[in-house]
Every structure is written in C-alpha cells, then in structure tokens.
Amino acid sequence: MDFDFYLSTMWSVLKALPLTLEIWFFGIAFGLVIATGLTWLRASGHKLGEYFTRAYVFIFRGSPLLVQLYLIYFGLSQFDFVRHSPILWPILRDPMYCTIVAMALNTAAYESEIFRGALRAVPVGQIEAAKAFGMPAFTRFRLVTLPIALRLALPAYSTEIILMTKATALASVVTIMEMMGTAQKIQHDTFRPIEVLTCAGVIYLLLNLSIARLFAWVEYRLSPHLRPPPEQSQQIKPVPEVL
Amino acid sequence: MEFLSDLQAQVSTAYELLAAGWGVQLLWGIAWTLAVTMVSMLIGAMLGSLVAAAKLSPRGGLRFIGESYTTVFRGEPELLIIYLFYYGGTQVLTGVARSTGSIGSTDILNMPSFLGGVLAVGIISGAYQAEVFRGSFLAIHRGELEAARAYGMSAWLRFRLVIMPQVLRLAVPGLGNVWQLTIKDSALISVTGVAELMLTANKAARSTHHSLLFYTVAGILYLVMTSVSTPIFEKAERYTSRSFTRPK
Numbered sequence: 001m002d003f004d005f006y007l008s009t010m011w012s013v014l015k016a017l018p019l020t021l022e023i024w025f026f027g028i029a030f031g032l033v034i035a036t037g038l039t040w041l042r043a044s045g046h047k048l049g050e051y052f053t054r055a056y057v058f059i060f061r062g063s064p065l066l067v068q069l070y071l072i073y074f075g076l077s078q079f080d081f082v083r084h085s086p087i088l089w090p091i092l093r094d095p096m097y098c099t100i101v102a103m104a105l106n107t108a109a110y111e112s113e114i115f116r117g118a119l120r121a122v123p124v125g126q127i128e129a130a131k132a133f134g135m136p137a138f139t140r141f142r143l144v145t146l147p148i149a150l151r152l153a154l155p156a157y158s159t160e161i162i163l164m165t166k167a168t169a170l171a172s173v174v175t176i177m178e179m180m181g182t183a184q185k186i187q188h189d190t191f192r193p194i195e196v197l198t199c200a201g202v203i204y205l206l207l208n209l210s211i212a213r214l215f216a217w218v219e220y221r222l223s224p225h226l227r228p229p230p231e232q233s234q235q236i237k238p239v240p241e242v243l
Numbered sequence: 244m245e246f247l248s249d250l251q252a253q254v255s256t257a258y259e260l261l262a263a264g265w266g267v268q269l270l271w272g273i274a275w276t277l278a279v280t281m282v283s284m285l286i287g288a289m290l291g292s293l294v295a296a297a298k299l300s301p302r303g304g305l306r307f308i309g310e311s312y313t314t315v316f317r318g319e320p321e322l323l324i325i326y327l328f329y330y331g332g333t334q335v336l337t338g339v340a341r342s343t344g345s346i347g348s349t350d351i352l353n354m355p356s357f358l359g360g361v362l363a364v365g366i367i368s369g370a371y372q373a374e375v376f377r378g379s380f381l382a383i384h385r386g387e388l389e390a391a392r393a394y395g396m397s398a399w400l401r402f403r404l405v406i407m408p409q410v411l412r413l414a415v416p417g418l419g420n421v422w423q424l425t426i427k428d429s430a431l432i433s434v435t436g437v438a439e440l441m442l443t444a445n446k447a448a449r450s451t452h453h454s455l456l457f458y459t460v461a462g463i464l465y466l467v468m469t470s471v472s473t474p475i476f477e478k479a480e481r482y483t484s485r486s487f488t489r490p491k
Binding site for chain 2: 068
C-alpha cells in the first residue's frame, strides 16, 4: 500500500471538484428553467405545445447524452451561421459551455416528465376544494397545486440530480479537466488506473451520498403530515401486578 | 436563408457519404451496439438476481454486500466504471502476465476492449436490474409464499413454480427501462475502442469532417433502437401477464 500516492491523487482530484460542481450547478439550473418552460407548454393544453414537448422528450431521452454532447460541440459548428454568430459562437466553441448546454437540454426532458407526473398526481379533491373556496386560478396554483406537486416530484427529482452528478464525468471527453479528466490524466502519467480511479470513485460516491442525504432531509422536513405521530412520552403504564 | 442553403448542401453530401460505405459501417456499428447491450443485459440479469437475493436475505452480511453493490454501481459515473474495467483490467492482466513471465517486463497485455466494456456495462446494468427484481419480488402476495410453504414445497420448488414466474411477469416493465439505459450506456464504451455505433460515428466524423451529419445519423439510429424496443417490451408484458387479463 502506497499511502502517499493515494493521498496525493485524492488531493489532485479534489482540486478539480469545484469545476465539477460548476458544471453540475449550471447544468441543473438551466435544466430547471427549460423544464419549467416545457412543463408549462405541456400543461397549457395547446395541441402544438403538446406535440413539441412530446418530440423534445422523445429525442432527448431516447439518445445517449454523449451523442447529444458531440452533436452540440462538434456538430453545430458545421453551420456557417453558427460560426459567424456573435452570440452562439462564443458559447458553442467552448467545451465547458457545450457540456452545460447538453446537460441542461438533456435533464430538462427527464425533469419535465417528472413535473408533469407530479402535477397529474395532485389529488383532484384538493383543487376542487380550492375552487369551491372561490380561489382565483393563480392563488390556487400558488397555494394548492404547486406545493403538493413539488413535494410529490421531490424523490424522482433527487434521482435525476444524482444522474446529473454522474453525467458531469462526460465533460472529460471534450477535454475539460474536471474530476474525471484529472483522474484520467494522473492515470495516464502513472499507469496505475485501479488506484487512481478508486480515489476518484470514492469522491464521486461521497458526493452522491451527501446529495441523496440532503434530499432525504428536505423530503422529511416537507412531509410532517405524513409521519406517524411521535410516541407519547407520558403514556399511562399499566399498574404492575403486585404479587 | 443562409441556414437553408447550408442545410441543403449538408443533405446532398449526406447521401454521397453514406452511399460511399459509411452507411454499411454504421449498420455494423448498430450490430455491435446491440451485441454489447444484449451481452451486458445477460451479465446484468445474472448479477442482478444474485444481488436482489442478497438484498432480500435475512442475513445482515449478505444484505450489506447487496446494498453496497447497488449503491456503488448506481452512484458512480458510468465512464469511471468503464475506465476501471478497461484500464484496471489491463493493469491486472499485465501484472499477472509479467510475473508468470509470459510477456517481457516492459510489454503490456491489453484488456480485450469488448470484454472490458461488456463487463463494466453489465455490472452497472446489474445494479439497476437488482432493484427491479427486488421490487417485483416484494410485489408477490405474501399469502402465495405462505401457501407454497404450507404445501411443503422445498425452497427450490417454491422458487421455480411460485417466485420466478411472477417475478418475471412483474419485472418486464422495469427491465424495459433498464434495457433503454443499457443501450445508452453502451455508447460510452466507445472510449475503450469497441467499434459500436458511437465510435463508428466518431471515426466517420473525424475522417470526413462532417461531424454534424454523422452525429445526427447516430442520434437518429439510437432513437430508432430505443423506440423499436418499446413495443417489443409491451408485447412481452402482454405475453407474460396473459393469465391475468380477461379473455376477449
């Protein structure tokens, strides 16, 4: 056991953690924005909106993220108008931005389905009750539909976030030196892939376990009404039989 | 308008390039992708059922092993596991071969890329399949297991006649999802040099400088594969649950 080697590898990979988290955060944030738009489009009831979101979800869920990433990074630059555009080109020539765009577009497809399912799962009785109270549509959405739907979407959403953590590793194939890319480089320099990848694996696993724990905590805090009542501490104990 | 003329030029070169031989190459790529996915699913099914059994076991030690397996292989990036099996396999093979003297002390014995890739994707697939099998087992009516026990059926007979047919029936929709995941994961083993669809598209894109065309074609072919498998799994679901539907 070469303890120093493990320690130095761990440290080098950890130094790339901020970059991984950056890709992760922006991918998730933009993904959430797009997913909200898609869900709204789907729920609006327009036929055209429905067709568009269906096609979007079909395309982005049905093909590997790697293909989408390559298509955005290598493929789109084939268009002259992309290369000459002052807005698109600075984004699409940078592998970092491309990874974030690919992740955001990809996760939006999965998330919009999660949100759609959650909206449909809101009990009709709750909405009817809100209507019976005379709540206007927006108040109804803000006070009844949205809180219930968010609570219902949380477990599936946390799974999607963990999938996104794993997806950040793909950035390494387009030359980004995040954790996976750094581990790859050390591995090539030292020819000790098992040790190096184990170090990186431990960090990824700890990252994902903490994300899962965080979501479990949020879920626990958001569902006090679903928990069994706390044990009564001063229960009347049966009188012990004396002799 | 510039966009349209661009697109038109792309489409006309697309036909030429695909007809010039890249089309056939891509078809071979599909065949390899399907082969990788099927072999991985089989490895995953074997590992998955063992891990599911471990997770359901009354023994704490086995449960811990099962839990660790599913946590680790569902929590790690797929790419890392593929690298671990491919490069790690090379490291182990080289070490063994050097110490037995079958290769020189500076030679390297490479892990066969298909084997490394299939093992990695199979093990990941196994982690997801284990969850599917566990869920289906828990969905079996407790009463049926008790009844089988009351009849004096042995553990093996119970497994063969009561548990397995029902687990298979209940697992079909979940296995369909894992199949889709595995097709998509198989694209990642292009990094180890298996000539599946993704790597073929990569090669074509690099050597012809038409990356947009070839990645789009690859994307469409993946979409075809994933969408063709949906009705197949639906049919399998109807078939396995035929005794639970009303006759027409």
